[in-house]
Amino acid sequence: MEFSREELGDIYAFAVELGKQAGQMLLDAAKLRMGDGSKEEKEHVQKENAVDLVTETDEDVEAFIKGRILEKYPSHKFVGEESYSKGTRRDYLIDDSPTWCVDPLDGTVNYIHLFPMFCVSIGFSHNSKPLIGVIHAPFLNQLFSSCSGRGAWLNETQPLPLIRNPIPPMPEKAPSGCIFSCEWGKDRRDDPNGNMHRKIESFVNMAAEIGGRQGRGGMVHGIRSLGSATLDLAYVAMGSLDIWWEGGCWEWDVAAGIAILQESGGLITTANPPEECATAPIEEVRIGSRLYLAIRPAGPSATETGRAGQERTVREVWRRVRNLDYSRPGA
Template sequence: MEDYKPYLTEALSIARTAGAIIKTAFTNRATLSIDLKNANDADLVTQVDRHVEQVIFSNLRSVYPSHKFVGEESVSESESKRTGLDDTPSWVVDPIDGTTNFVHGFPFVAVAIALVIKGRPVVGVVYNPIMEELFYATFGGGAFLNETPLPLPPLKPLPSLSTALVASEYGSDRAPEILDPKVRTLHKVVASPARGVRTIGSAALTMCYVARGTLDAYWEAGVHAWDVAAATVILREAGGIVVNWEKGSREEKGAEAYDLCSRNVLCVRKTAGAGEGDVIVEKIRAAIEPVQYARD
Protein backbone atom coordinates (compact mmCIF):
# COMPACT_ATOMS: atom_id res chain seq x y z
CA MET A 1 0.00 0.00 0.00
CA GLU A 2 1.26 3.47 -0.89
CA ASP A 3 2.47 5.66 1.95
CA TYR A 4 0.20 8.70 2.01
CA LYS A 5 1.75 10.27 5.12
CA PRO A 6 3.95 12.76 3.21
CA TYR A 7 0.83 14.08 1.45
CA LEU A 8 -0.95 14.32 4.80
CA THR A 9 1.93 16.24 6.36
CA GLU A 10 1.77 18.78 3.54
CA ALA A 11 -2.02 19.05 3.72
CA LEU A 12 -1.95 19.57 7.50
CA SER A 13 0.61 22.35 7.20
CA ILE A 14 -1.38 24.12 4.49
CA ALA A 15 -4.66 23.68 6.39
CA ARG A 16 -3.13 25.38 9.43
CA THR A 17 -1.93 28.27 7.26
CA ALA A 18 -5.39 28.61 5.73
CA GLY A 19 -7.01 28.28 9.14
CA ALA A 20 -5.04 31.22 10.51
CA ILE A 21 -6.32 33.40 7.65
CA ILE A 22 -9.90 32.24 8.23
CA LYS A 23 -9.74 32.82 11.98
CA THR A 24 -8.42 36.36 11.58
CA ALA A 25 -11.10 37.16 9.00
CA PHE A 26 -13.80 35.59 11.20
CA THR A 27 -12.81 37.90 14.04
CA ASN A 28 -12.94 40.94 11.71
CA ARG A 29 -15.87 39.84 9.55
CA ALA A 30 -17.70 43.19 9.89
CA THR A 31 -15.49 44.45 7.05
CA LEU A 32 -16.21 41.50 4.72
CA SER A 33 -17.19 42.01 1.11
CA ILE A 34 -19.95 39.49 0.33
CA ASP A 35 -21.07 38.39 -3.14
CA LEU A 36 -23.98 36.20 -4.20
CA LYS A 37 -23.52 33.19 -6.47
CA ASN A 38 -26.08 33.22 -9.29
CA ALA A 39 -27.95 36.06 -7.52
CA ASN A 40 -28.91 33.61 -4.74
CA ASP A 41 -29.18 35.13 -1.24
CA ALA A 42 -28.58 31.65 0.24
CA ASP A 43 -25.33 30.97 -1.69
CA LEU A 44 -22.57 33.31 -0.57
CA VAL A 45 -18.90 33.85 -1.40
CA THR A 46 -16.44 36.27 0.18
CA GLN A 47 -13.02 37.58 -0.77
CA VAL A 48 -11.69 35.34 2.01
CA ASP A 49 -12.97 32.20 0.23
CA ARG A 50 -11.11 33.22 -2.93
CA HIS A 51 -7.94 34.26 -1.10
CA VAL A 52 -7.76 31.06 0.96
CA GLU A 53 -8.23 28.90 -2.13
CA GLN A 54 -5.43 30.77 -3.91
CA VAL A 55 -3.10 30.32 -0.92
CA ILE A 56 -3.85 26.58 -0.71
CA PHE A 57 -3.34 25.94 -4.43
CA SER A 58 -0.19 28.06 -4.59
CA ASN A 59 1.36 26.00 -1.80
CA LEU A 60 0.23 22.67 -3.27
CA ARG A 61 1.42 23.53 -6.80
CA SER A 62 4.88 24.35 -5.50
CA VAL A 63 5.18 20.79 -4.15
CA TYR A 64 3.04 18.79 -6.61
CA PRO A 65 3.19 20.59 -9.98
CA SER A 66 1.94 17.54 -11.93
CA HIS A 67 -1.23 17.13 -9.86
CA LYS A 68 -4.67 18.54 -10.68
CA PHE A 69 -6.33 21.17 -8.48
CA VAL A 70 -10.09 21.41 -7.99
CA GLY A 71 -11.57 24.11 -5.77
CA GLU A 72 -15.05 25.37 -5.05
CA GLU A 73 -14.39 28.95 -6.12
CA SER A 74 -12.37 28.13 -9.25
CA VAL A 75 -15.00 25.63 -10.45
CA SER A 76 -17.97 27.89 -9.65
CA GLU A 77 -16.36 30.70 -11.67
CA SER A 78 -15.53 28.45 -14.65
CA GLU A 79 -17.76 28.01 -17.71
CA SER A 80 -18.16 24.23 -17.38
CA LYS A 81 -18.96 24.15 -13.61
CA ARG A 82 -17.45 20.64 -13.62
CA THR A 83 -14.67 19.21 -11.46
CA GLY A 84 -13.00 17.31 -14.30
CA LEU A 85 -11.88 14.58 -11.90
CA ASP A 86 -10.13 11.69 -13.67
CA ASP A 87 -7.28 9.29 -12.84
CA THR A 88 -4.82 12.16 -12.31
CA PRO A 89 -3.98 12.71 -8.62
CA SER A 90 -6.20 15.65 -7.70
CA TRP A 91 -6.35 17.99 -4.74
CA VAL A 92 -9.99 18.79 -4.03
CA VAL A 93 -10.47 21.83 -1.80
CA ASP A 94 -13.25 23.77 -0.14
CA PRO A 95 -11.53 26.91 1.20
CA ILE A 96 -14.39 27.73 3.57
CA ASP A 97 -17.05 25.08 4.02
CA GLY A 98 -19.83 26.92 5.78
CA THR A 99 -19.50 30.37 4.20
CA THR A 100 -22.94 31.43 5.44
CA ASN A 101 -21.94 30.38 8.96
CA PHE A 102 -18.71 32.35 8.52
CA VAL A 103 -20.56 35.51 7.46
CA HIS A 104 -23.00 35.28 10.38
CA GLY A 105 -20.42 34.42 13.04
CA PHE A 106 -21.75 30.89 13.56
CA PRO A 107 -18.54 28.98 14.40
CA PHE A 108 -19.11 25.81 12.34
CA VAL A 109 -16.63 26.76 9.62
CA ALA A 110 -13.87 24.65 8.10
CA VAL A 111 -11.24 24.39 5.43
CA ALA A 112 -11.36 20.98 3.71
CA ILE A 113 -8.44 19.54 1.74
CA ALA A 114 -8.46 16.10 0.07
CA LEU A 115 -6.16 14.16 -2.21
CA VAL A 116 -8.20 12.03 -4.61
CA ILE A 117 -6.55 9.28 -6.67
CA LYS A 118 -8.58 7.39 -9.29
CA GLY A 119 -11.83 8.62 -7.76
CA ARG A 120 -10.95 7.61 -4.20
CA PRO A 121 -10.09 10.12 -1.45
CA VAL A 122 -6.85 8.89 0.14
CA VAL A 123 -5.94 11.92 2.27
CA GLY A 124 -8.39 14.16 4.08
CA VAL A 125 -8.00 17.17 6.35
CA VAL A 126 -10.94 19.15 7.77
CA TYR A 127 -9.93 21.99 10.06
CA ASN A 128 -12.24 24.27 12.04
CA PRO A 129 -9.86 27.01 13.26
CA ILE A 130 -12.58 28.78 15.23
CA MET A 131 -13.16 25.79 17.53
CA GLU A 132 -9.68 24.26 17.04
CA GLU A 133 -10.99 20.96 15.67
CA LEU A 134 -8.49 19.30 13.33
CA PHE A 135 -9.81 16.11 11.73
CA TYR A 136 -7.53 14.11 9.42
CA ALA A 137 -7.00 10.68 7.91
CA THR A 138 -5.16 8.69 5.27
CA PHE A 139 -6.46 5.64 3.45
CA GLY A 140 -5.49 2.63 5.58
CA GLY A 141 -3.94 4.84 8.27
CA GLY A 142 -6.86 5.59 10.56
CA ALA A 143 -8.65 8.82 11.40
CA PHE A 144 -7.90 11.35 14.12
CA LEU A 145 -9.20 14.46 15.87
CA ASN A 146 -6.34 16.55 17.27
CA GLU A 147 -4.20 13.35 17.47
CA THR A 148 -6.95 11.34 19.22
CA PRO A 149 -8.09 8.28 17.24
CA LEU A 150 -11.65 8.25 15.92
CA PRO A 151 -14.32 7.39 16.77
CA LEU A 152 -14.15 8.77 20.29
CA PRO A 153 -15.05 6.24 23.01
CA PRO A 154 -17.31 4.79 24.11
CA LEU A 155 -18.50 3.05 20.95
CA LYS A 156 -22.28 2.89 21.24
CA PRO A 157 -24.86 0.58 19.67
CA LEU A 158 -27.33 2.01 17.16
CA PRO A 159 -30.24 -0.44 17.10
CA SER A 160 -32.71 1.84 15.32
CA LEU A 161 -33.46 5.36 14.11
CA SER A 162 -35.45 5.92 17.29
CA THR A 163 -32.16 6.25 19.19
CA ALA A 164 -30.39 8.28 16.48
CA LEU A 165 -29.38 11.93 16.33
CA VAL A 166 -29.36 12.62 12.59
CA ALA A 167 -28.39 15.57 10.41
CA SER A 168 -29.40 16.93 7.04
CA GLU A 169 -29.48 20.24 5.16
CA TYR A 170 -31.93 22.16 2.98
CA GLY A 171 -29.18 23.52 0.73
CA SER A 172 -28.99 26.83 -1.13
CA ASP A 173 -31.33 25.92 -4.01
CA ARG A 174 -34.85 26.72 -2.83
CA ALA A 175 -36.70 25.88 -6.06
CA PRO A 176 -39.84 23.83 -5.19
CA GLU A 177 -38.72 20.81 -7.21
CA ILE A 178 -35.53 20.72 -5.10
CA LEU A 179 -36.73 21.84 -1.69
CA ASP A 180 -40.07 20.01 -1.47
CA PRO A 181 -38.71 16.43 -1.73
CA LYS A 182 -35.99 17.28 0.81
CA VAL A 183 -38.61 18.48 3.28
CA ARG A 184 -40.76 15.38 2.70
CA THR A 185 -37.74 13.11 3.23
CA LEU A 186 -36.85 14.90 6.46
CA HIS A 187 -40.43 14.55 7.67
CA LYS A 188 -40.44 10.81 6.97
CA VAL A 189 -37.16 10.24 8.82
CA VAL A 190 -38.25 12.34 11.81
CA ALA A 191 -41.59 10.52 11.91
CA SER A 192 -39.85 7.12 11.87
CA PRO A 193 -39.16 8.44 14.55
CA ALA A 194 -35.58 9.69 14.84
CA ARG A 195 -34.56 10.99 18.26
CA GLY A 196 -33.47 14.38 16.94
CA VAL A 197 -32.35 16.32 13.86
CA ARG A 198 -29.54 18.85 13.51
CA THR A 199 -28.63 21.25 10.70
CA ILE A 200 -25.06 22.51 11.02
CA GLY A 201 -24.39 24.26 7.70
CA SER A 202 -21.12 22.49 6.80
CA ALA A 203 -21.14 19.11 5.08
CA ALA A 204 -17.48 18.47 5.89
CA LEU A 205 -17.90 19.14 9.61
CA THR A 206 -21.18 17.24 9.80
CA MET A 207 -19.51 14.15 8.34
CA CYS A 208 -16.62 14.57 10.77
CA TYR A 209 -19.07 14.69 13.68
CA VAL A 210 -20.49 11.40 12.40
CA ALA A 211 -16.91 10.08 12.34
CA ARG A 212 -16.43 11.32 15.90
CA GLY A 213 -19.61 9.53 16.99
CA THR A 214 -21.56 12.56 18.22
CA LEU A 215 -23.93 12.41 15.25
CA ASP A 216 -25.32 9.05 14.20
CA ALA A 217 -26.25 9.61 10.55
CA TYR A 218 -26.31 12.29 7.86
CA TRP A 219 -27.72 12.60 4.37
CA GLU A 220 -27.79 15.44 1.87
CA ALA A 221 -28.38 16.16 -1.81
CA GLY A 222 -26.70 19.03 -3.64
CA VAL A 223 -23.27 18.56 -2.10
CA HIS A 224 -20.23 18.91 -4.34
CA ALA A 225 -17.07 16.82 -4.40
CA TRP A 226 -15.16 19.50 -2.47
CA ASP A 227 -17.77 19.41 0.31
CA VAL A 228 -17.37 15.70 1.00
CA ALA A 229 -14.04 14.41 -0.36
CA ALA A 230 -11.87 15.09 2.71
CA ALA A 231 -14.52 13.97 5.19
CA THR A 232 -15.20 10.78 3.21
CA VAL A 233 -11.77 9.31 3.98
CA ILE A 234 -11.98 10.56 7.58
CA LEU A 235 -15.36 8.94 8.19
CA ARG A 236 -14.47 5.68 6.47
CA GLU A 237 -11.19 5.41 8.36
CA ALA A 238 -13.19 5.96 11.56
CA GLY A 239 -15.15 2.82 10.70
CA GLY A 240 -18.24 4.57 9.39
CA ILE A 241 -20.25 4.13 6.21
CA VAL A 242 -20.23 6.62 3.30
CA VAL A 243 -22.46 5.74 0.34
CA ASN A 244 -24.72 7.26 -2.28
CA TRP A 245 -28.48 7.49 -2.01
CA GLU A 246 -28.81 4.65 -4.53
CA LYS A 247 -27.18 1.33 -3.76
CA GLY A 248 -23.84 1.01 -5.53
CA SER A 249 -21.30 -1.64 -6.44
CA ARG A 250 -18.85 -3.14 -3.96
CA GLU A 251 -15.22 -2.08 -3.69
CA GLU A 252 -12.24 -4.41 -3.23
CA LYS A 253 -12.66 -4.75 0.55
CA GLY A 254 -16.41 -5.25 0.37
CA ALA A 255 -17.49 -1.70 1.24
CA GLU A 256 -20.07 -0.12 -1.02
CA ALA A 257 -18.47 2.27 -3.51
CA TYR A 258 -19.10 6.00 -3.22
CA ASP A 259 -19.26 8.30 -6.25
CA LEU A 260 -17.79 11.67 -5.26
CA CYS A 261 -19.38 13.48 -8.21
CA SER A 262 -22.94 12.19 -7.63
CA ARG A 263 -24.07 15.31 -5.69
CA ASN A 264 -25.48 13.26 -2.80
CA VAL A 265 -24.20 11.51 0.31
CA LEU A 266 -25.50 9.21 3.04
CA CYS A 267 -23.38 8.22 6.01
CA VAL A 268 -23.63 6.43 9.35
CA ARG A 269 -21.14 6.27 12.22
CA LYS A 270 -19.31 3.17 13.38
CA THR A 271 -21.58 1.14 15.64
CA ALA A 272 -21.02 -1.36 18.44
CA GLY A 273 -23.41 -3.89 16.94
CA ALA A 274 -22.55 -5.80 13.76
CA GLY A 275 -24.61 -4.71 10.76
CA GLU A 276 -26.42 -1.91 12.61
CA GLY A 277 -25.06 0.76 10.29
CA ASP A 278 -26.27 -1.08 7.19
CA VAL A 279 -29.78 -1.29 8.67
CA ILE A 280 -29.82 2.48 9.31
CA VAL A 281 -28.59 3.15 5.76
CA GLU A 282 -31.44 1.15 4.26
CA LYS A 283 -33.98 2.74 6.62
CA ILE A 284 -32.96 6.22 5.45
CA ARG A 285 -32.78 5.12 1.82
CA ALA A 286 -36.38 3.93 2.07
CA ALA A 287 -37.43 7.42 3.20
CA ILE A 288 -35.45 9.41 0.64
CA GLU A 289 -37.21 11.08 -2.26
CA PRO A 290 -34.75 11.57 -5.16
CA VAL A 291 -33.57 15.08 -6.01
CA GLN A 292 -32.00 15.68 -9.42
CA TYR A 293 -28.73 17.59 -9.66
CA ALA A 294 -26.23 17.84 -12.51
CA ARG A 295 -23.08 15.78 -11.80
CA ASP A 296 -19.90 17.50 -10.77
Protein backbone atom coordinates in the same frame (compact mmCIF):
# COMPACT_ATOMS: atom_id res chain seq x y z
CA MET B 1 1.99 4.65 -9.88
CA GLU B 2 1.44 3.89 -6.21
CA PHE B 3 2.51 5.92 -3.20
CA SER B 4 4.68 4.26 -0.59
CA ARG B 5 3.60 4.50 3.06
CA GLU B 6 6.39 7.01 3.59
CA GLU B 7 5.44 9.19 0.61
CA LEU B 8 1.81 9.21 1.72
CA GLY B 9 2.91 10.12 5.25
CA ASP B 10 4.80 13.13 3.89
CA ILE B 11 1.78 14.27 1.89
CA TYR B 12 -0.39 13.85 5.01
CA ALA B 13 1.94 15.95 7.16
CA PHE B 14 1.96 18.63 4.46
CA ALA B 15 -1.86 18.58 4.21
CA VAL B 16 -2.30 18.92 7.98
CA GLU B 17 0.08 21.87 8.10
CA LEU B 18 -1.73 23.47 5.17
CA GLY B 19 -5.11 22.97 6.91
CA LYS B 20 -3.82 24.63 10.06
CA GLN B 21 -2.51 27.64 8.16
CA ALA B 22 -5.59 28.04 5.98
CA GLY B 23 -7.90 27.76 9.04
CA GLN B 24 -5.86 30.44 10.76
CA MET B 25 -6.33 32.69 7.70
CA LEU B 26 -10.11 32.22 7.98
CA LEU B 27 -10.03 33.04 11.69
CA ASP B 28 -7.80 36.09 11.19
CA ALA B 29 -10.16 37.47 8.55
CA ALA B 30 -13.13 36.79 10.88
CA LYS B 31 -11.42 38.64 13.74
CA LEU B 32 -10.91 41.61 11.45
CA ARG B 33 -14.67 41.78 11.02
CA MET B 34 -15.15 41.56 14.80
CA GLY B 35 -13.24 44.79 15.05
CA ASP B 36 -10.03 43.46 16.59
CA GLY B 37 -7.89 44.74 13.75
CA SER B 38 -5.83 47.88 13.34
CA LYS B 39 -7.34 51.23 12.34
CA GLU B 40 -6.57 50.79 8.63
CA GLU B 41 -8.00 47.28 8.68
CA LYS B 42 -11.19 48.52 10.26
CA GLU B 43 -11.59 51.14 7.57
CA HIS B 44 -11.08 48.51 4.90
CA VAL B 45 -13.69 46.30 6.58
CA GLN B 46 -16.23 49.07 6.95
CA LYS B 47 -15.97 49.99 3.28
CA GLU B 48 -17.21 46.63 2.06
CA ASN B 49 -20.15 44.49 3.00
CA ALA B 50 -19.81 41.14 4.74
CA VAL B 51 -20.56 39.07 1.64
CA ASP B 52 -17.86 40.79 -0.47
CA LEU B 53 -15.33 40.43 2.33
CA VAL B 54 -16.11 36.73 2.62
CA THR B 55 -15.76 36.21 -1.14
CA GLU B 56 -12.40 37.94 -0.94
CA THR B 57 -11.26 35.70 1.93
CA ASP B 58 -12.52 32.60 0.11
CA GLU B 59 -10.48 33.50 -2.97
CA ASP B 60 -7.39 34.45 -0.95
CA VAL B 61 -7.41 31.18 0.96
CA GLU B 62 -7.94 29.10 -2.20
CA ALA B 63 -5.08 30.92 -3.93
CA PHE B 64 -2.83 30.32 -0.91
CA ILE B 65 -3.63 26.59 -0.76
CA LYS B 66 -3.36 26.10 -4.51
CA GLY B 67 -0.04 27.95 -4.64
CA ARG B 68 1.45 25.91 -1.82
CA ILE B 69 0.31 22.61 -3.36
CA LEU B 70 1.54 23.36 -6.90
CA GLU B 71 4.85 24.55 -5.52
CA LYS B 72 5.37 21.37 -3.49
CA TYR B 73 3.72 18.86 -5.86
CA PRO B 74 3.77 20.37 -9.36
CA SER B 75 2.64 17.09 -10.99
CA HIS B 76 -0.56 16.83 -8.88
CA LYS B 77 -3.96 17.99 -10.05
CA PHE B 78 -5.86 20.69 -8.15
CA VAL B 79 -9.67 20.81 -8.02
CA GLY B 80 -11.68 23.57 -6.39
CA GLU B 81 -14.84 25.53 -7.00
CA GLU B 82 -12.95 27.75 -9.43
CA SER B 83 -11.67 24.78 -11.47
CA TYR B 84 -15.26 23.62 -11.81
CA SER B 85 -16.60 26.95 -12.96
CA LYS B 86 -13.87 27.32 -15.54
CA GLY B 87 -13.79 23.69 -16.71
CA THR B 88 -15.43 22.48 -19.90
CA ARG B 89 -15.88 18.87 -18.86
CA ARG B 90 -18.10 19.00 -15.85
CA ASP B 91 -19.08 15.38 -15.30
CA TYR B 92 -15.91 14.18 -13.59
CA LEU B 93 -13.37 16.30 -11.83
CA ILE B 94 -11.64 13.60 -9.84
CA ASP B 95 -9.94 10.96 -11.99
CA ASP B 96 -7.08 8.55 -11.35
CA SER B 97 -4.40 11.25 -11.10
CA PRO B 98 -3.08 12.26 -7.69
CA THR B 99 -5.65 15.00 -7.04
CA TRP B 100 -6.17 17.65 -4.38
CA CYS B 101 -9.81 18.59 -3.91
CA VAL B 102 -10.18 21.71 -1.81
CA ASP B 103 -12.89 23.91 -0.37
CA PRO B 104 -11.17 26.91 1.18
CA LEU B 105 -14.36 27.79 3.09
CA ASP B 106 -17.24 25.43 3.74
CA GLY B 107 -20.20 26.81 5.69
CA THR B 108 -20.07 30.14 3.89
CA VAL B 109 -23.38 31.39 5.29
CA ASN B 110 -22.17 30.56 8.80
CA TYR B 111 -18.93 32.42 8.14
CA ILE B 112 -20.78 35.50 6.89
CA HIS B 113 -22.74 35.54 10.17
CA LEU B 114 -19.74 34.42 12.27
CA PHE B 115 -21.57 31.32 13.44
CA PRO B 116 -18.67 29.01 14.40
CA MET B 117 -19.58 26.07 12.10
CA PHE B 118 -17.25 26.89 9.21
CA CYS B 119 -14.06 25.20 8.06
CA VAL B 120 -11.46 24.61 5.40
CA SER B 121 -11.53 21.22 3.68
CA ILE B 122 -8.54 19.59 1.97
CA GLY B 123 -8.84 16.17 0.39
CA PHE B 124 -6.26 14.14 -1.50
CA SER B 125 -7.17 11.20 -3.71
CA HIS B 126 -5.42 8.79 -6.05
CA ASN B 127 -6.94 6.28 -8.48
CA SER B 128 -10.26 8.00 -7.65
CA LYS B 129 -9.94 6.84 -4.02
CA PRO B 130 -9.90 9.39 -1.16
CA LEU B 131 -6.68 8.81 0.76
CA ILE B 132 -6.17 11.88 2.95
CA GLY B 133 -8.60 14.31 4.51
CA VAL B 134 -8.02 17.45 6.59
CA ILE B 135 -10.86 19.58 7.96
CA HIS B 136 -10.06 22.54 10.18
CA ALA B 137 -12.80 24.50 11.98
CA PRO B 138 -10.66 27.20 13.59
CA PHE B 139 -13.41 28.94 15.62
CA LEU B 140 -14.15 25.58 17.28
CA ASN B 141 -10.49 24.61 17.70
CA GLN B 142 -11.29 21.38 15.90
CA LEU B 143 -8.92 19.80 13.39
CA PHE B 144 -10.09 16.52 11.86
CA SER B 145 -7.61 14.51 9.84
CA SER B 146 -7.05 11.08 8.36
CA CYS B 147 -4.65 9.17 6.17
CA SER B 148 -5.37 5.80 4.64
CA GLY B 149 -3.93 3.17 6.99
CA ARG B 150 -3.11 5.65 9.77
CA GLY B 151 -6.52 6.23 11.33
CA ALA B 152 -8.76 9.28 11.70
CA TRP B 153 -8.13 11.87 14.37
CA LEU B 154 -9.51 14.88 16.22
CA ASN B 155 -6.79 17.42 16.98
CA GLU B 156 -4.15 14.82 16.07
CA THR B 157 -4.44 13.00 19.41
CA GLN B 158 -8.00 11.74 19.89
CA PRO B 159 -8.81 8.76 17.63
CA LEU B 160 -12.18 8.69 15.83
CA PRO B 161 -14.82 7.61 16.49
CA LEU B 162 -14.74 9.08 20.01
CA ILE B 163 -16.48 6.15 21.71
CA ARG B 164 -14.40 3.09 20.87
CA ASN B 165 -14.07 0.77 23.86
CA PRO B 166 -16.14 -0.71 22.31
CA ILE B 167 -17.57 1.19 19.30
CA PRO B 168 -21.36 1.06 19.86
CA PRO B 169 -23.45 -0.96 17.38
CA MET B 170 -26.17 0.83 15.40
CA PRO B 171 -29.38 1.03 17.48
CA GLU B 172 -31.59 -2.02 17.09
CA LYS B 173 -34.49 0.10 15.87
CA ALA B 174 -32.51 2.65 13.83
CA PRO B 175 -33.27 5.34 12.76
CA SER B 176 -34.93 5.49 16.20
CA GLY B 177 -32.18 6.29 18.69
CA CYS B 178 -30.12 8.08 16.02
CA ILE B 179 -29.19 11.73 15.55
CA PHE B 180 -30.13 12.58 11.97
CA SER B 181 -28.26 15.41 10.30
CA CYS B 182 -29.63 17.21 7.27
CA GLU B 183 -29.51 20.61 5.58
CA TRP B 184 -32.26 22.76 4.08
CA GLY B 185 -30.05 23.92 1.20
CA LYS B 186 -30.41 26.79 -1.23
CA ASP B 187 -33.19 25.40 -3.46
CA ARG B 188 -36.24 26.96 -1.78
CA ARG B 189 -38.80 26.74 -4.60
CA ASP B 190 -42.29 26.29 -3.19
CA ASP B 191 -43.02 23.49 -5.65
CA PRO B 192 -44.34 20.15 -4.34
CA ASN B 193 -41.83 18.44 -6.61
CA GLY B 194 -38.89 20.76 -5.84
CA ASN B 195 -35.99 19.74 -3.64
CA MET B 196 -37.18 21.72 -0.61
CA HIS B 197 -40.46 19.83 -0.42
CA ARG B 198 -38.74 16.51 -1.19
CA LYS B 199 -36.38 17.17 1.70
CA ILE B 200 -39.06 18.33 4.13
CA GLU B 201 -41.19 15.24 3.53
CA SER B 202 -38.15 13.10 4.16
CA PHE B 203 -37.19 15.01 7.33
CA VAL B 204 -40.73 14.71 8.70
CA ASN B 205 -40.78 10.96 7.98
CA MET B 206 -37.52 10.57 9.90
CA ALA B 207 -38.81 12.67 12.81
CA ALA B 208 -42.40 11.45 13.26
CA GLU B 209 -43.54 8.99 15.90
CA ILE B 210 -43.33 5.26 15.12
CA GLY B 211 -46.54 4.32 13.32
CA GLY B 212 -47.03 7.86 12.01
CA ARG B 213 -46.65 8.95 8.36
CA GLN B 214 -48.29 5.75 7.03
CA GLY B 215 -45.73 3.60 8.79
CA ARG B 216 -42.73 5.69 7.77
CA GLY B 217 -42.26 7.51 11.08
CA GLY B 218 -38.66 7.01 12.17
CA MET B 219 -38.72 8.75 15.59
CA VAL B 220 -35.08 9.78 15.38
CA HIS B 221 -33.49 10.89 18.64
CA GLY B 222 -32.74 14.34 17.24
CA ILE B 223 -32.51 16.34 14.00
CA ARG B 224 -29.56 18.64 13.48
CA SER B 225 -28.79 21.19 10.77
CA LEU B 226 -25.37 22.82 11.06
CA GLY B 227 -25.03 24.53 7.69
CA SER B 228 -21.79 22.79 6.71
CA ALA B 229 -21.75 19.53 4.73
CA THR B 230 -18.08 19.14 5.53
CA LEU B 231 -18.59 19.37 9.29
CA ASP B 232 -21.65 17.11 9.06
CA LEU B 233 -19.35 14.44 7.64
CA ALA B 234 -16.66 15.10 10.26
CA TYR B 235 -19.18 14.67 13.08
CA VAL B 236 -20.49 11.43 11.53
CA ALA B 237 -16.87 10.18 11.52
CA MET B 238 -16.65 11.23 15.19
CA GLY B 239 -19.72 9.07 15.90
CA SER B 240 -21.57 12.15 17.23
CA LEU B 241 -24.10 12.25 14.38
CA ASP B 242 -25.41 8.83 13.37
CA ILE B 243 -26.84 9.59 9.91
CA TRP B 244 -26.26 12.35 7.36
CA TRP B 245 -28.44 12.54 4.28
CA GLU B 246 -27.92 15.26 1.67
CA GLY B 247 -28.05 16.22 -1.98
CA GLY B 248 -26.50 19.07 -3.90
CA CYS B 249 -22.96 19.21 -2.53
CA TRP B 250 -19.95 19.18 -4.82
CA GLU B 251 -16.68 17.26 -4.75
CA TRP B 252 -14.83 19.93 -2.79
CA ASP B 253 -17.50 19.91 -0.05
CA VAL B 254 -17.11 16.19 0.63
CA ALA B 255 -13.70 14.91 -0.57
CA ALA B 256 -11.90 15.39 2.77
CA GLY B 257 -14.96 14.34 4.79
CA ILE B 258 -15.36 11.09 2.85
CA ALA B 259 -11.68 10.25 3.42
CA ILE B 260 -12.03 10.86 7.18
CA LEU B 261 -15.36 9.05 7.45
CA GLN B 262 -14.14 5.95 5.61
CA GLU B 263 -10.90 5.81 7.58
CA SER B 264 -12.89 6.01 10.85
CA GLY B 265 -15.03 3.05 9.78
CA GLY B 266 -18.10 4.93 8.56
CA LEU B 267 -20.12 4.02 5.49
CA ILE B 268 -21.11 6.38 2.68
CA THR B 269 -23.38 5.65 -0.27
CA THR B 270 -26.05 7.46 -2.29
CA ALA B 271 -28.91 9.55 -0.88
CA ASN B 272 -31.42 8.39 -3.47
CA PRO B 273 -33.12 5.09 -2.73
CA PRO B 274 -32.77 2.46 -5.49
CA GLU B 275 -35.98 0.81 -6.69
CA GLU B 276 -35.59 -2.29 -4.56
CA CYS B 277 -34.33 -0.49 -1.50
CA ALA B 278 -34.64 -3.49 0.80
CA THR B 279 -32.37 -5.68 -1.30
CA ALA B 280 -30.42 -3.57 -3.81
CA PRO B 281 -26.63 -3.65 -3.34
CA ILE B 282 -25.30 -0.76 -1.29
CA GLU B 283 -22.93 0.86 -3.70
CA GLU B 284 -19.75 2.70 -2.86
CA VAL B 285 -20.23 6.46 -2.96
CA ARG B 286 -19.29 8.26 -6.17
CA ILE B 287 -17.48 11.41 -4.99
CA GLY B 288 -19.02 13.56 -7.70
CA SER B 289 -22.55 12.18 -7.45
CA ARG B 290 -23.94 15.14 -5.45
CA LEU B 291 -26.08 12.63 -3.47
CA TYR B 292 -24.84 11.29 -0.14
CA LEU B 293 -25.96 9.14 2.76
CA ALA B 294 -23.39 8.61 5.51
CA ILE B 295 -23.61 6.28 8.53
CA ARG B 296 -21.31 6.52 11.52
CA PRO B 297 -18.72 3.87 12.45
CA ALA B 298 -20.47 0.97 14.17
CA GLY B 299 -19.32 -2.02 16.18
CA PRO B 300 -20.93 -5.46 16.16
CA SER B 301 -23.92 -6.37 18.33
CA ALA B 302 -24.74 -9.83 19.61
CA THR B 303 -26.63 -10.55 16.40
CA GLU B 304 -24.92 -8.69 13.54
CA THR B 305 -21.60 -7.24 12.35
CA GLY B 306 -21.00 -3.49 12.44
CA ARG B 307 -21.27 -3.36 8.63
CA ALA B 308 -24.59 -5.24 8.71
CA GLY B 309 -25.94 -2.70 11.21
CA GLN B 310 -24.83 0.17 8.98
CA GLU B 311 -26.43 -1.42 5.91
CA ARG B 312 -29.66 -2.05 7.81
CA THR B 313 -29.67 1.66 8.74
CA VAL B 314 -29.07 2.70 5.11
CA ARG B 315 -32.13 0.70 4.03
CA GLU B 316 -34.27 2.13 6.85
CA VAL B 317 -33.32 5.65 5.72
CA TRP B 318 -33.96 4.87 2.04
CA ARG B 319 -37.42 3.60 2.99
CA ARG B 320 -38.27 7.03 4.44
CA VAL B 321 -36.77 9.51 1.98
CA ARG B 322 -37.71 10.83 -1.44
CA ASN B 323 -35.36 10.97 -4.39
CA LEU B 324 -33.58 14.31 -4.65
CA ASP B 325 -33.20 16.06 -7.96
CA TYR B 326 -29.60 17.14 -8.34
CA SER B 327 -27.58 16.42 -11.46
CA ARG B 328 -24.41 17.70 -13.07
CA PRO B 329 -24.23 19.83 -16.18
CA GLY B 330 -22.75 17.58 -18.84
CA ALA B 331 -23.31 14.38 -16.87
